[in-house]
Amino acid sequence: xxSAAVAIVGAAETTELGKIPGMSQIQLHADAAxxxxxxxxxxxxxIDGVATAGESPTAVAHYLGIAxxxxxxxxxxxxxFMLHVRHATAAIEAGLCHTVxxxxxxxxxxxVGRAGRAAAPASLSGQFEAPYGxxxxxxxxxxxxxxxxxxxxxxxxxxxxxxxxxxQWAMKNPRxxxxxxxxxDEVLSDRVIAYPFTKSMxxxxxxxxxxxxxxxxxxxxxxxxxxxxxxxxxxxxxTPMISQMRDVTSSRAFRMSGARAFxxxxxxxxxxxxxxxxxxxxxxxxxxxEDLGFCTRGQAGAMIASGETSPGGxxxxxxxxxxxxxxxxxxxxxxxxQESVRQVRGSAAAQIKDVNISVCHGVGxxxxxxxTIVMSGSRFR
Amino acid sequence: MIDFSKVTTPTxxxxxxxxxxxxxIGELRLQRCDLCHEVYFPPRPFCPACxxxxxxxxxxxxxxxLLSYVINHRPHPAFEGPYAIAIVVLEEGVKMMxxxxxxxxxxxxxxxxxxxxxxxxxxxxxxxxxxxxxxxGDS
Numbered sequence: 175x176x177s178a179a180v181a182i183v184g185a186a187e188t189t190e191l192g193k194i195p196g197m198s199q200i201q202l203h204a205d206a207a208x209x210x211x212x213x214x215x216x217x218x219x220x221i222d223g224v225a226t227a228g229e230s231p232t233a234v235a236h237y238l239g240i241a242x243x244x245x246x247x248x249x250x251x252x253x254x255f256m257l258h259v260r261h262a263t264a265a266i267e268a269g270l271c272h273t274v275x276x277x278x279x280x281x282x283x284x285x286v287g288r289a290g291r292a293a294a295p296a297s298l299s300g301q302f303e304a305p306y307g308x309x310x311x312x313x314x315x316x317x318x319x320x321x322x323x324x325x326x327x328x329x330x331x332x333x334x335x336x337x338x339x340x341x342q343w344a345m346k347n348p349r350x351x352x353x354x355x356x357x358x359d360e361v362l363s364d365r366v367i368a369y370p371f372t373k374s375m376x377x378x379x380x381x382x383x384x385x386x387x388x389x390x391x392x393x394x395x396x397x398x399x400x401x402x403x404x405x406x407x408x409x410x411x412x413t414p415m416i417s418q419m420r421d422v423t424s425s426r427a428f429r430m431s432g433a434r435a436f437x438x439x440x441x442x443x444x445x446x447x448x449x450x451x452x453x454x455x456x457x458x459x460x461x462x463x464e465d466l467g468f469c470t471r472g473q474a475g476a477m478i479a480s481g482e483t484s485p486g487g488x489x490x491x492x493x494x495x496x497x498x499x500x501x502x503x504x505x506x507x508x509x510x511x512q513e514s515v516r517q518v519r520g521s522a523a524a525q526i527k528d529v530n531i532s533v534c535h536g537v538g539x540x541x542x543x544x545x546t547i548v549m550s551g552s553r554f555r
Numbered sequence: 556m557i558d559f560s561k562v563t564t565p566t567x568x569x570x571x572x573x574x575x576x577x578x579x580i581g582e583l584r585l586q587r588c589d590l591c592h593e594v595y596f597p598p599r600p601f602c603p604a605c606x607x608x609x610x611x612x613x614x615x616x617x618x619x620x621l622l623s624y625v626i627n628h629r630p631h632p633a634f635e636g637p638y639a640i641a642i643v644v645l646e647e648g649v650k651m652m653x654x655x656x657x658x659x660x661x662x663x664x665x666x667x668x669x670x671x672x673x674x675x676x677x678x679x680x681x682x683x684x685x686x687x688x689x690x691x692g693d694s
Contacts, residue, residue, distance in 0.1 A: 294566075298597045301565035303652045305684055306641075307557075307634050313627045317642060317652075321623035324667050369626035369637070369662060417642045417652035418597070422623055 176440045178403035178553045180263040181394035184214025184387030185402075185515040187508075188279070191501045192351055194381040198287030202279025202383035203234050210385035215398045216273070221387070223274035225262055227254035228505055234277050244271035250411060251538025252452060252505040255386075256545025259511065260407040262388050272389060279383030280503035299415050311454060312376055313368045315540040318422035319457045320370065325423045328460065330370055332475030334361035336456040337374050337498055339484040344495025346485065346524035351378050352499040375456035377502035384508035386515070391553050402518045405531070405555065406439025406548040408432060416540045425537070427544035428465035432535060435546035436467075440555060441531060443468055448517045448532040449489055450510040453496040459483070462535055463491075466546075490526045493517065507536035511547065518551045557654065561633035562678040571598045573612050578683040582614040583673050585647055596649040617673035619645040619687065626660055639665055643687050657688040 186209035188194070188202055197205065203226065211217060224235045225246035235242050244265050248257045255278055262274040281288045293299040308314050323330065338358055344350035356374060364372035394401035408431035413419060420426055436442070451462030463474035468489065477483065483491035494500040494513040501509060514534040516522040534547045567575045574597075577584035587594045588602035589609040601608045624641035631638070639660050643653050656674065658664050671687040678684055 295564060296566035296568050298571075300563075301567065301571055302597050304563045305565055305678065306652050306654050307562075307627060307631050307638060308640055308652075309627055309629050309631060312629065313625050313640050316625045317640065318623050320625075320667060321642075366626075366628045366637075368628065368640075371625065415597070415652075417650050419650075422642065 176405065176555050178391050178405055178550065179267045180388055181391045181401035181403045181553070182386055182515055182549070183389050183394050183397040183399060183401055184210040184216065184385070185512055186210040186213045186385060187512055188383040191349060191382040192380050193283055194281070195284040195286060197281070197381070199279050199281045200229055200233060200237050200287060202281060202381065203229060203277040204238055204279070206279060206383035206385040207238055207275055207277045210275070210387050213399060214387045216387065220273050221275045223262060223265060223271035225258035225274060225276045226278065227258070228278065228280055240275070242271070244274070250543035252454065253507045253536025253538040253543055253545040254505065255507040255511055256407070256534065256536040256547050257409050259386065259388065259404065259547050260409055260545060263404050263407065266388060266390055274388045276386045276388070277383065278385070278505060278508035280505055281381050282503035283379050283381045303415055303417060311540060312371065314416040315455050316368050316371045317416050318419065318541070322423045322457060322460070326472035326475070328472065328475035330362065331358050332479045333456050333460065334358045334375065335475070335479040336453070336459050337361045339478050339481070340453065340492050340496040340498050342484050343493045343524050344499035347495050347500060348523060350495040350500045351380060352495070371455065377454045377497035377506070378499070380501045380503055382501050382503045382509070384512050386511060400519045400551065401553070402515050403550045403553045404547065405441070405550045406435050406437070408434030408438065408546045409544065411543040412541060414539060414542050419541055425461055425465050425541045425544065427541065428461060428535070428537070431544040431546045432466035435533070435548050439548035441548060445531050446489070446533050447529040448493065448514065448526050449491045450514050450532070450534040451491060452506055452510055452536040453492055453498055454502065454506065454537065456498065458537060459491060466535060485524065493522060493524050493526065507545070510534050510536060514547070514549050518549050556635045556638060556660065557656065558633050558635070559676050559678045562684070563633070564679050564682055570600055574598050575682060577614065578675055578685055581675055583617055583685050584612050585615045585645070585649060586610050586612055594647045594649055596651060615645055615647050619643045619671045621655070621665065621667055621669045621671055622650065623667065624655070624665055626662070636660070641687070643671055651685070653685065653687050655688065656686045
């Protein structure tokens, strides 16, 4: 029998999401952290481990007045928080610390107190990609998709159906940024950002934050919220350069991280009640479904277009509305984790009935890194 | 459609200097492992497949095909109008990002798997960059 050693006992987002011009980035971390502490019934002095990305763990710990025994500043992009959960679980299990705070805050829209992120001209990306006119994620993350569509036989309409499906979830979520219905035709006829991607197929740009608190499974039962146990996890990286993916139609980091997470949790695909796949752009759920093995190659488009992942479908996917409709501050992974926690607790806006196992899969950079977390309402399986 | 004087200028490092010395004389230089024969890019002084430091620089044949691309519609100071950013697979098997010049920047003109050949353009006093064009001229 497998037994979880660590659980999430506190989880919260920033009080507001969307446009928050009155808060700097570090304060977004703190706002989410204080909300998570309240959720867990803890105070700052109970925290002895800090992990974060976007800001240094030193800066976050100092700002919050925490004297940590353990820090993790792993920064591999938007899935960094999945890796923090994984590393914190190992650290708590090894006795390096007892109660870890993981924070995210990003002034993605308002840019208050946020550093830039252009590639240095002497980096490999700066030498061999930047001269060709890339405009960041909209032209790099999207670059593999024409090849994916051709090689897998996926249609552009199926790609657009990802947006439609997730909007249906967002319409059930009062905190979602976009809540109006949308059709495949409307997605495809929207303004072109980087062909074949229209604006609706690209994530939102918003402000916000989130925080998680982890501690031992033994202690977790004494907290006010239902514990969310960490059953398994995986992580990997591939390349910081989109042009250097080994196969642009499949993410090696996704495959490795996903397989390790399923194996370490001792679950199969049929055990999964709820799924989050980080969706900075509309094609990511297609890669995620295929690379995590939820369908065979070339079937993800049909799976989403058929409604299987939409409200009422057998595999609820991105139930907060995702980065496409809920919110996306830049490093969205924290919000995917928050939704998995809510679904396992039973407190989500679009709550799925009886979620025991939730899989939360993140990407970092442009297919550069990946992290996968398996959460459960049961400590033992 | 590209204002080459406004292209973002790379800064070569000791490990990549041979590449830019090559482009300056019209050569697209790759590296090959002397032990396992892996051909690789971007440059580094060891083989990423086996770790050997016995590697050689050689000139690629300059032929490739169009693997994937996007057509960016947002304004960029070095580009006029929508422009394609592409991944090219060279005949030697490695991938490179580039632009497709001497071609319309449309989905109709830019067909996946179309044959491409390297061309060189000077972007600053020190730097010449490789670009690609359709084989047989404008499509």
